[in-house]
Amino acid sequence: MNFQHTEDRRMLADSLNRFIGEQYGFETRDRIARSAQGYSGDLWNRFAELGVIGALFDEADGGFGGGGFDIAVVFESLGRGLVVEPFLDTLIVGRAIARSGTEAQKAALGALIDGSQIVALAHGEPDGHYELARVTTRARRSGDTWCLNGAKAVVQHGEHASLFLVSARTSGDDDEEAGVTLFLVPSDAAGVSVRGYRKIDGGRAAEVTFDHVALGEDALLGAPDAGFATLEYAVGCGVLALCAEAVGAMDVARDYTLEYLRTRKQFGVPIGSFQALQHRMADLLLEIEQARSAVINAAAALGAERQQRERAMSAAKYSIGRIGTRVAEECIQLHGGIGMTWELPLAHYAKRLVMIDHQLGDEDHHLERFVALGRE
Template sequence: MNFQHTEERRMLADTLNRFISEQYGFATRDEIARSTQGFSTELWARFAELGVIGALFDEASGGFGGGGFDISVVFESIGRGLVVEPFLDTLVVGRAIARSGGDLQNAALGSLIDGSRIVALAHGEPDSHYELARVATTRARRSVNGNSGVWTLHGAKAVVQHGEHAQVFLVSARTSGEDDAEAGITLFLVPSDATGVSVRGYRKIDGGRAAEVTFDDVTLGDDTVLGSVDHGFATLEYALSCGVLALCAEAVGAMDVAKDYTLDYLRTRKQFGVPIGSFQALQHRMADLLLEIEQARSAVINAAAALDGERNARERAVSAAKYSIGRIGTRVAEECIQLHGGIGMTWELPLAHYAKRLVMIDHQLGDEDHHLERFVALGAQGR
């Protein structure tokens, strides 16, 4: 298999990396991440103008990419710059709409690609423990009003990225079945200004903002249902596989920068009159780290190649990648900080922020323990 990127992807990566290095330096990023909004509307629009969002979707959806390697190219660059704009939720929600949306819902994808509409995934619940099918507290019931169906949505979602500024939430709700059953999950596109929707935002430890979203008897029409009633799990699983791949690629980009910072420090920091990088013990630690990063990169390549393949192979590949990223990302964060010494923990040093992001990526959309168990379970299903 040829793992070389196409000319178009290389051009996209070069353009995006150049834009981030020139317009999204660490000082700018830190100011944006700590702002009350948690991201920059202006820079989000500029990312859209560059075609970065469009690269995450295929031509049928109004984009010009959409493959696994397109996603990995974009998010690796995002990881290098610690970009906090809402790329991940735009990808996840947009791919869910593209997979299962009706004509009217698919027509709205254009507003996601041009950056004019902010969307957010509202799926996780406080006691779900990363289990994708566990939708217990958020429920929807249907009644009939004249000739059209009316749904009443009630419940709460936790850690909704950019929830304060999203105009639309993709909400998973239990419409039938047991709390942890795959059947019985329905997806709804809920306007954030609908009566009964309340949002409480907060800052995240790794930059940007998230929110807790509560739905108090929100009335919805049939046109808000994404896909088929009770059969939203497959769409959700696929969209989140795209999200897991994106997070893994982002982590590889962050690892590369953390590695470069550390190598530079080892070459310039002197002890006993010589650079500490000349000490054999530190050279061995750094060599081991470089091998681990390349293993993580290989896992991302494997997941990207499997994204559009058969379901079981796809899910095993993304879980394998997420497990690898969780383990390796934590090690990269710890080793790079230790090799820097005490300065590695200071707020002013960008490395500390890359380390935080790597640790938090492990806890987003399932940690390494969850994905290891899932990988094993999917393997048993495939026998």
């Protein structure tokens, strides 16, 4: 199999890396991440104008990419800049709509691709863990109307989303795959309340509560009780995106650390000349390349049948969780005490790598899931 990027993907990566390097420096990123909004609307629109969002979707859905390697290229570049704009949820929600939406629902994808609409995935729950089938939010049908009740936790950019993709249980036990239904819920619907807060690694998230929210049949995404397959696929796209983002962040952390080892002197010589530190850095470089290989494997498997696809995603997320944490720890230690200072960009990359492990399932969860999928 040829893993070389196409000319279009190389051009996209070059233009995106150049834009981030020129317009999204660390000081700019830090200011945006600390802001009350948690992202920059102006830069979000400029990313859309560059075609970055469109690269995440198929041509049939109004984009010009949509493959696993398109997702990986975009998010690796975003990881290099620690970009906090709402790319991840736009990808997850958009791919869910593209997979299971009605023609009217799919027509709204254009607003996602041009950056004019912010959307968010509302799936995780306050008392839940990482199991996708674990859904306690309830939706009950009464004639042509659904009544939605429940709470969702850590909804990325939830304060500014105009539309939520909500998972709710319409039948079965709380942990069953069957009985999960997906709804597209406007954020201004009666009964929807949002409480926002700042995230530890930059940007904002929210707790979202649904209190007797009345929804029509047009809010259904796919068939009732059959939303799990769509949710699993869309979240799988998000897992691939996070893994690629982590590789981009690892590359920058590596470069910062190599530069520090070359310039920081002790006993009159660069500390990079010490053999013990050289060995630690060599081991780290090998680990980063292993992480890159895992992302390549996952990107290649995005279009495969379900078991192969999901095993590749879990394998990559497990590798990224383990390696990302090690990269964060080693780079901080090789920098010494200065590595923990807020003013040093490296500390923010390390923090982001640790937090990526906890998004959409940590390494322990995905190792267990990989094994379980192999038994099916």
